[in-house]
Amino acid sequence: MSKILIKNIKGLFQTGEHLTHFKKGKEMDNGDLINNAFLAIEDDEIIAFGKMEDWGGITDWRDLEVIDAEGKYVLPTFCDSHTHAVFAATREEEFEDRIKGLSYEEIALKGGGILNSAARLQEMDEDTLFEEALKRIHNLVEYGTGAIEIKSGYGLTVAAELKMLRVIKRLKAASPMKIKATFLGAHAFPKEYKDNHEGYMDLMINEMLPKIAEENLADYIDCFCERNYFTLEQMNRLLEAGAKYNLKPKVHVNQFSIMGGVEAAVKYGALSVDHLEELDENDIEALKGSKTMPTFLPGCSFFLSIPYGKARQALAADLPIALASDFNPGSTPNGNMQLITSIACVKMNMTPTEALNATTLNSAYAMGINETHGSISIGKKANIMITKPISSLARIPYSYGENNVEEVILNGKIIKKES
Ligand SMILES: N=CN[C@@H](CCC(=O)O)C(=O)O
Numbered sequence: 153m154s155k156i157l158i159k160n161i162k163g164l165f166q167t168g169e170h171l172t173h174f175k176k177g178k179e180m181d182n183g184d185l186i187n188n189a190f191l192a193i194e195d196d197e198i199i200a201f202g203k204m205e206d207w208g209g210i211t212d213w214r215d216l217e218v219i220d221a222e223g224k225y226v227l228p229t230f231c232d233s234h235t236h237a238v239f240a241a242t243r244e245e246e247f248e249d250r251i252k253g254l255s256y257e258e259i260a261l262k263g264g265g266i267l268n269s270a271a272r273l274q275e276m277d278e279d280t281l282f283e284e285a286l287k288r289i290h291n292l293v294e295y296g297t298g299a300i301e302i303k304s305g306y307g308l309t310v311a312a313e314l315k316m317l318r319v320i321k322r323l324k325a326a327s328p329m330k331i332k333a334t335f336l337g338a339h340a341f342p343k344e345y346k347d348n349h350e351g352y353m354d355l356m357i358n359e360m361l362p363k364i365a366e367e368n369l370a371d372y373i374d375c376f377c378e379r380n381y382f383t384l385e386q387m388n389r390l391l392e393a394g395a396k397y398n399l400k401p402k403v404h405v406n407q408f409s410i411m412g413g414v415e416a417a418v419k420y421g422a423l424s425v426d427h428l429e430e431l432d433e434n435d436i437e438a439l440k441g442s443k444t445m446p447t448f449l450p451g452c453s454f455f456l457s458i459p460y461g462k463a464r465q466a467l468a469a470d471l472p473i474a475l476a477s478d479f480n481p482g483s484t485p486n487g488n489m490q491l492i493t494s495i496a497c498v499k500m501n502m503t504p505t506e507a508l509n510a511t512t513l514n515s516a517y518a519m520g521i522n523e524t525h526g527s528i529s530i531g532k533k534a535n536i537m538i539t540k541p542i543s544s545l546a547r548i549p550y551s552y553g554e555n556n557v558e559e560v561i562l563n564g565k566i567i568k569k570e571s
């Protein structure tokens with residue numbers, strides 16, 4: 153049995169035994185912070201926490217590892233509920249094209265973008281793809297990410313989509329991170345189906361989905377519902393097909409245009425609706441009282457110079473908000489969740505506490521792991537990060553681009569830094 157006691161914690165964030173599934177509206181500015189706290193871990197679970205003065209003492213000190221966190225904060229690790237972290241190559245050439253004036257949509261229409269990534273991924277063998285993705289996500293642990301959702305969608309053929317999902321399945325087994333897999337065959341229409349969209353829909357529904365279900369390769373289903381990509385009707389058809397295999401939706405909607413995707417996704421019981429750079433009253437009404445988590449991706453807005461989500465409007469309507477990185481080689485080549493909190497504070501006027509709630513408890517909900525992750529609660533997984541000595545929690549979003557995390561514990565084990 154392994155035991156860790158973290159003592160003298162300057163502030164223990166997101167604590168509680170009976171936390172609701174997520175925080176919404178005004179609740180999001182409450183961090184449930186305990187000052188001068190302790191946290192006790194046994195094996196992979198949190199077994200006790202509270203104020204230092206209430207620490208009853210541990211009677212059995214054998215094999216107990218004590219960490220003194222004087223001047224440091226302890227938080228649940230980030231849950232990154234939206235990424236495309238399995239890919240074959242970066243896309244700097246498109247970055248330069250955009251600097252010279254082409255838009256993301258124009259590059260895609262020329263055959264770049266997602267189709268560019270798909271061509272590269274189709275050529276790469278499964279082992280190389282796996283090894284590179286493992287290194288890539290492991291690098292994120294140092295920045296405090298303890299759970300990650302990863303999508304397919306750079307395959308776009310039966311073989312390549314299955315290859316991507318098998319890689320994600322292998323990552324689940326190889327990484328200490330909690331990983332969820334999402335099938336995103338409906339990321340873009342492949343070139344061969346340019347003039348036969350229904351043919352590609354049939355391919356996904358009749359060939360990809362049954363094989364994915366047979367090998368148990370996906371937890372969720374996604375669709376990029378957007379002009380020049382998938383229509384509302386196509387998304388509905390796909391989500392209905394996914395439901396037959398118990399795949400809950402988590403969808404890309406409202407990145408560039410509003411097509412009714414939010415309302416439809418809520419109707420199909422989506423766990424989250426992601427992007428939302430565009431959001432109208434109708435969308436907000438549809439989300440009110442629903443079980444669907446509105447998820448903003450501020451890193452994408454930053455990198456593509458497109459609007460930021462209207463977080464304040466959503467919070468004023470008493471909605472919850474999750475934030476995720478959207479880590480991918482095209483629109484967001486960075487998975488640092490601390491940076492995501494910075495952009496959310498600076499560009500979306502979220503408070504540091506709101507941003508930290510949105511990247512822990514609420515994003516855990518948005519990837520379906522809130523029963524075990526996303527807060528400091530007894531019985532939850534011991535997935536925590538210890539900051540460097542810092543003046544306040546606001547320092548995390550404030551010092552944008554800096555790594556304020558000193559140590560990460562996943563499943564009760566201290567993660568060693570790569571040398
Ligand atoms: N918008 C759709 N998918 C990704 C970008 C994919 C890419 O450009 O490779 C996103 O969420 O931003």
Ligand SMILES: [Zn+2]
Pocket residue numbers: 234235236404478
């Ligand atoms: Zn995405």
